[in-house]
Amino acid sequence: MTETLIRVSGITKNFGVVRALAGVSLWVKEGEIYGLVGPDGAGKTTLIRLICGALRLQAGRISLCGFDVADETERAREQIGYLAQRSAVYEDLTVLENLKFFAEVRGLPKEEWAERCRWLLEFVGLAEFTGRRAGQLSGGMKQKLALAVALIHRPRVLLLDEPTTGVDPLTRLDFWRLIIRLVRGEKLTVLLSTPYMDEAARCTRVGFLHKGHLICEGTPRELRSRLAGRILELIGEPASLLIDLSRADRQVEDVQRFGNSLHLRVQEGQAEMVIRRLNEAIRKAGGRVHRLQLVEPLLEDVFIVLSEG
Amino acid sequence: MISAIFAENLTRRFGQFVAVDHISFEVPAGQILGYLGPNGSGKTTTIRMLLGILHPSEGRAQVLGYDVVSQSEQVRASTGDMSQKFALYHDLTVWENLTFYAGMYGVREERRVREVLYELGLDEVQTQMAQTLSTGWRQRLALATAIVHRPKLLFLDEPTSGVDPLARRAFWDLIYSLAAQGITVMVTTHYMDEAEYCSLIGIMRAGKLLALDEPQRLKDSLPGQVWEVYVDPLLPALEMIENHPAVRHVGLASDHLRVITTEGEPIAIVTKALSEKNFQVRTAQPGIATIEDVFIALQ
Structure with a gap:
């Protein structure tokens, strides 16, 4: 032992x-x-x-x-x-x-x-x-x-x-x-x-x-794994529109910038829904989505949730 | 449109030593350029030349359209600099520190001082002595002193060294809002966590600029492939493959190894070598490249 x-x-x-x-x-x-x-x-x-x-x-x-x-x-x-x-x-x-x-x-x-x-x-x-x-x-x-x-x-x-x-x-x-x-x-x-x-x-x-x-x-x-299925990566333009629309989504708890991409933290089990809704909202507002998908959470994402709690 | 930074064969020698060796690059306005490199690789010398403080030995550079040698006064008036050792007056209040720096740049309006304090959220601590502030607040005050004269280009030297992710994030939210106003930011850092926040990344070594591109494009261009290899026992396995010809780099990642293979070499060569020495290879799955991987590959 x-x-x-x-x-x-x-x-x-x-x-x-x-x-x-x-x-x-x-x-x-x-x-x-x-x-x-x-x-x-x-x-x-x-x-x-x-x-x-x-x-x-x-x-x-x-x-x-x-x-x-x-x-x-x-x-x-x-x-x-x-x-x-x-x-x-x-x-x-x-x-x-x-x-x-x-x-x-x-x-x-x-x-x-x-x-x-x-x-x-x-x-x-x-x-x-x-x-x-x-x-x-x-x-x-x-x-x-x-x-x-x-x-x-x-x-x-x-x-x-x-x-x-x-x-x-x-x-x-x-x-x-x-x-x-x-x-x-x-x-x-x-x-x-x-x-x-x-x-x-x-x-x-x-x-x-x-x-x-x-x-x-x-x-x-x-x-x-505490945040598995809850972090989305969003790449597109214009940045300000993407941030505003992401923040406006009720099932998005947090929006963080990483250079040219955004990390969105969504409520449990809501990833698919948010992806569909945001894709549509961004297109309707005249923006473009290059990538919007689930990604592996980073330790940094976990750190931020724990620090807030 | 004029580039915020334009450098062509920019070179600086100190005697025999070439600190910056014929570097050329261009940065459009509103970008956040992360500048990485080991100590002594020429990062600070580059920034000093761009600020018009040091003269190039060869080549030229323009900052916001001004020549850094012949128009160094305009360069200095339109750039801001937040250096690693924040030169704040500890026995002055936040307000007094900022007013002092504003005066140095010829900014006399109290309105501008108030505006900057408000913009950076410093209004609530304006009557506090600088020495009583936490590191996070001191960094904000240092940033305030660097932008009080409305620069269009901002240099930050390791701005968040040693602060936690939450404080760093709050600081970067400010940087993003400055960039959204069209201010170009050039930031040196030792931390790959921080590099991920930049829109462009330049990597220096021994005075040469090895790469300058968007983070994702740098990661895509990494020679070789990243693998997450789960193997027992872990540390002896790391030791064994450290010098394997098919392994460009291997590091410990908690409960597994992160292996970057040499270009064109399949991971099977590595896992086979491990198995032959009686290591238990559980799985090897493709991993995602990071800026640190790119940095190491270029060194």
Whole structure:
């Protein structure tokens, strides 16, 4: 049986009178890549900080690999590597000095850290830059260094808070390759937060946080299937007419633009009806329809419904 | 009709380094051009030349019919720029920030300031200090400062970096309404989610403009075919086919692999190779190309 490595049970966290998290529970099993999504301010960063023991809980329990974060904080912390939104590497230290420093902080024996550093630098692709100051690295390289730092003590769980915000797509691709190799080769379990739905779509499971509640959880496929048969793609002209007529249809709940096309969310079981009605209405009004058909819902469509609810 | 942007062999060198290398393109008015490329590929240098801030080493460009070198003042007066690090005054209110930027562009009418605040929904926060605003509101204020002088062309540099889909969508609704008024928008982004919102997409690499077209046409032109391959065990399978000659690209998509085959190669070659190594291939079905696929294929 696969072990549950992250066990969050009914946790609550208040900041003064503001309730950041209200009774959140989630489990992450070994080998999973769990994606935490939700609107800004939903509590994603707070949840990650609680899991890594940087914040104190008001209620509930968190355990990591069986160690309680509140009672066995040190043991629990040994299990995790944490990469914050703004990577905490020392800009005036070299790549190697950074790693050595964090190896000492993490209490790695001297005879071990040299070998571990060599392996990590090779792994993240910084082996040629050991002598370079961190401040002189590009954004993507700095992030790889931060990842190496987070992995120095061989954690079993990796926590990533919006790891690829502001990073270009090729670097992002590289970063994901590393994550997958860690999950596969090092048997790491990953929990990450992201504002990007294309990133969430890569995760094995996704949890949706909203106003401090975990309102929905599942594989990306399960989440998308919630809207199956309810998203239409409409391409035609003129755009303003298409939008007005779509919005005027009583069975269309939402109209969203995606460049040259529109996504319409229709009420359950009404897709055929709406397609027929809109085709006619647009033609009557002098517009043209190039395409009007059911499409696979995107995670983004699901996100919007959940955020509204 | 005059194009909003016209560039011909536009080139910029910094010493030996060619930041922008003979790029040519044309954008009609009212379009939203998404400009993609890795860091250092020349996106920002291109925009600086189009804004008349940097001079081309070679080639030429016109913005709204004005030459970017000889008529740079007209160019600057008729373009707006919202850069990544919004240069707002934190200790000034929303109203004061906007009035300040309006003054810089020679806009003295209070009516215009009021109009922009209303148009972007900022009227309800006009007396708040900029520092107390959420990221979403700050982005709106930055947009307001970029359009207060009624530009016909607007440059946005990673406008919604790090905001959630809901806030991003609200922001894009504003962009669409500006485009509907005939304003042309050029936007750089690192996110394919955002690229999908544009009406045209340009892709840069190492100073060269590799493609510029409508999103659907770019997707249609993707060499090779996208496949959704369901196989067990998943990650070892990914590792195995990563370097297979019939595989152009493979990535993890939650519970399956997204494979782009090399042009002309059937997926059967890949699934057969997997089966021969005792992987359980459940299904392989055709998938839909995304802008990210196009981007990766061109790099």
